[in-house]
Amino acid sequence: MTLPNMLTMSRIVLIPIFVLAFYLPNESHRMVATGVFFLAGFTDWLDGYIARKMNQTTRFGAFLDPVADKLMVAVALTMIVEDFNSMWITIPSIIIIGREIVISALREWMAEMGKRASVAVSYIGKVKTGAQMWAILLMLFSPPGEVVANIGVALLYLASVLTLWSMFIYLKAAWPDLTEEMYIK
Structure with a gap:
């Protein structure tokens, strides 16, 4: 260990x-x-x-x-x-959590095919992570409606946009492999 x-x-x-x-x-x-x-x-x-x-x-x-x-x-x-307790916080949170599930599955699948490098972490993914972590820290620290929490909300929306963007990049890189005809036995 x-x-x-x-x-x-x-x-x-x-x-x-x-x-x-x-x-x-x-x-x-x-x-x-x-x-x-x-x-x-x-x-x-x-x-x-x-x-x-x-x-x-x-x-x-x-x-x-x-x-x-x-x-x-x-x-x-x-x-x-x-x-x-707001739909406006729930939506970007679902986007972020959902993307993590999709990209984790994509990376696992690509690794099985020996092509993990084509879905390696990108610069946009790193920026997304930074915005996401700061958003979470600020929203944990400050009650809803306060200035600090509102900055966190703005960062959460930035993170969700970057989440979608980075997911698009990963899916685009993997698309040829995803659409290749394979027959599972």
Whole structure:
């Protein structure tokens, strides 16, 4: 068990702590939950840095890292949807979560065909992730309707547009393989 893999697993362990923190019956619940989400994001950066720097990349880590990320984001967006109780927050959240499912399936399928590189993470995907993480942090930290939360909402919409754009790029790259006639036995 490598340190990067332990850090990745810690993100999964942080999920129930994050949820409990958000629903604490006190005034600091938003700050605590935001801190836990930030800590999870920091461990995501740290595990990747250590894995590359110390040459500790593993197949298990390559599998678990995106799973941990997507679980934390899906849980956070689900809680934000409930907190904001608005169709206008639900729609971009569904777009983001739905895209993650589609692209994860696409990457798995392309990997089975030996063509994973054609759906590797793009620059737009990285910008989308940055906008998405800041949106979540700001919307966790600030109650609906406040200026900070409204900035988070704007970033959530930016992230959802970039989500669709990056999904289009990935699907376009995989389209020749998706439309090639194959007969499954």
